[in-house]
Amino acid sequence: MSQQLLAAAQAVRGVLTGQSLSESLAQTPGALRPAAQALAFHAMRQLGFAQAVRAQLVPRRPSERLTEAMLLLGISLLEAGLRQTEGTPQIPGTPIYAEHTLVHQLVQAAQSDRRTRPAKNLINAVLRRYGRERAALLPQIQAQSLARWNHPDWWVDALRQAWPQHWQAILQAADQPPPMTLRVNVRRQSRAQLLALLQTAGIAAAPIGSVGLILERPLPVRDIPGFAEGWWSVQDASAQRAGELLPLQDNMRVLDACAAPGGKTAHLLERHTLALTALDSDAARLERVADNLQRLGLSSDTVHLRCADAAAPADWWDGQPYDAILADVPCTASGVVRRHPDIRWLRRAEDVARTAALQANIADALWPLLAPGGHLLYATCSIFPQEGESQIQAFLDRHPDALRRAAPGQILPGGVDQGDGFFYALIRKPENARG
Numbered sequence: 343m344s345q346q347l348l349a350a351a352q353a354v355r356g357v358l359t360g361q362s363l364s365e366s367l368a369q370t371p372g373a374l375r376p377a378a379q380a381l382a383f384h385a386m387r388q389l390g391f392a393q394a395v396r397a398q399l400v401p402r403r404p405s406e407r408l409t410e411a412m413l414l415l416g417i418s419l420l421e422a423g424l425r426q427t428e429g430t431p432q433i434p435g436t437p438i439y440a441e442h443t444l445v446h447q448l449v450q451a452a453q454s455d456r457r458t459r460p461a462k463n464l465i466n467a468v469l470r471r472y473g474r475e476r477a478a479l480l481p482q483i484q485a486q487s488l489a490r491w492n493h494p495d496w497w498v499d500a501l502r503q504a505w506p507q508h509w510q511a512i513l514q515a516a517d518q519p520p521p522m523t524l525r526v527n528v529r530r531q532s533r534a535q536l537l538a539l540l541q542t543a544g545i546a547a548a549p550i551g552s553v554g555l556i557l558e559r560p561l562p563v564r565d566i567p568g569f570a571e572g573w574w575s576v577q578d579a580s581a582q583r584a585g586e587l588l589p590l591q592d593n594m595r596v597l598d599a600c601a602a603p604g605g606k607t608a609h610l611l612e613r614h615t616l617a618l619t620a621l622d623s624d625a626a627r628l629e630r631v632a633d634n635l636q637r638l639g640l641s642s643d644t645v646h647l648r649c650a651d652a653a654a655p656a657d658w659w660d661g662q663p664y665d666a667i668l669a670d671v672p673c674t675a676s677g678v679v680r681r682h683p684d685i686r687w688l689r690r691a692e693d694v695a696r697t698a699a700l701q702a703n704i705a706d707a708l709w710p711l712l713a714p715g716g717h718l719l720y721a722t723c724s725i726f727p728q729e730g731e732s733q734i735q736a737f738l739d740r741h742p743d744a745l746r747r748a749a750p751g752q753i754l755p756g757g758v759d760q761g762d763g764f765f766y767a768l769i770r771k772p773e774n775a776r777g
């Protein structure tokens with residue numbers, strides 16, 4: 343157990359120093375990874391609380407970030423165990439350890455790494471003190487927004503302002519484990535066929551959307567039949583809306599401008615035979631598009647992958663207009679914190695405006711590439727209006743010929759089919775537009 347705690351603390355340290363949890367966990371030895379991930383996810387969901395406790399008990403932040411990470415992980419786990427003892431409801435799947443086991447194992451973990459060895463007595467003392475003094479400390483800790491909501495203050499303020507009726511529900515939903523949803527590759531079999539196959543394998547699932555299935559319980563991909571055969575993909579319910587919203591017909595010329603890792607590209611190709619260009623500025627991520635299309639049996643000589651900047655079409659566009667464009671632009675990912683609980687701690691307030699400016703550049707650069715009568719579907723997995731509704735209003739102001747068509751707009755996380763937070767706007771270029 344001490345090895346798992348050390349691996350989880352290293353992942354938490356990664357986030358404290360600006361690395362994503364998936365990057366940090368990729369460095370964890372395979373055997374330790376599932377447990378380290380579960381512990382690190384818990385720490386991320388309770389990081390604000392743990393930071394408030396740490397600041398109270400150790401006013402000077404430890405200079406060694408692994409020591410800080412171990413303290414934060416320890417406080418978050420100790421609190422979970424104590425809440426369990428007093429019968430407070432917790433997030434499903436919360437790791438629970440008895441206080442003495444946890445402290446003992448964490449001190450062992452500290453002892454096993456030269457960076458934390460000098461702080462093992464501090465870690466022991468802080469955790470034991472929190473166990474003793476928790477009742478007295480809790481009122482002042484919980485009075486702090488950081489501890490109450492486990493999101494940075496700027497994030498809470500932004501949501502409160504944007505969603506005065508919903509911000510608390512949004513923040514609560516952010517800590518609920520998300521469901522696992524599949525998108526059926528209807529080129530391979532119907533949804534009813536896959537559902538029957540899953541039932542035979544003892545996997546309970548229910549239909550969502552037009553080609554989705556929501557599993558009663560998340561499972562490792564390898565435990566679900568048909569992944570390698572390309573019968574289905576893992577895709578969130580809200581992300582599956584893109585394929586339904588973009589009006590397409592067979593043989594259209596389509597641009598997927600920010601395509602990697604290819605979830606929505608594949609969905610478009612499962613629905614229609616297209617002359618499709620999948621563009622992404624990240625070469626490594628673009629390889630995942632190729633892998634996914636290969637697995638799903640969707641590679642063809644009318645599908646082209648291109649590593650390029652969507653905001654600079656002069657570098658890659660052949661001058662032939664597209665009938666449809668999907669712009670699933672880079673965003674703060676504020677709508678998917680259930681799946682990536684580290685995101686809230688990695689983003690900075692200024693990232694929202696910076697990302698919105700990048701999105702505006704991409705949308706403006708793509709608009710001239712759309713054929714008259716064609717559709718552009720703008721999508722983000724964000725819930726900040728600067729990346730959604732305000733962004734589209736500003737786009738419509740800059741392009742008075744653009745026609746807004748029916749699309750969901752903002753989808754809040756945990757809503758329809760328990761999907762992620764997403765934003766969709768569908769924009770049409772008039773038939774009589776001059777290119």
Ligand SMILES: C[S@@+](CC[C@H](N)C(=O)[O-])C[C@H]1O[C@@H](n2cnc3c(N)ncnc32)[C@H](O)[C@@H]1O
Nearest residue numbers: 600601602603604605606622623624651652670
């Ligand atoms: C939200 S993700 C796309 C997800 C993808 N559509 C899917 O459904 O699997 C945004 C993508 O935009 C890419 N990207 C960021 N800036 C870009 C740019 N200037 N041009 C093209 N792609 C860009 C990122 O590498 C990232 O893969």
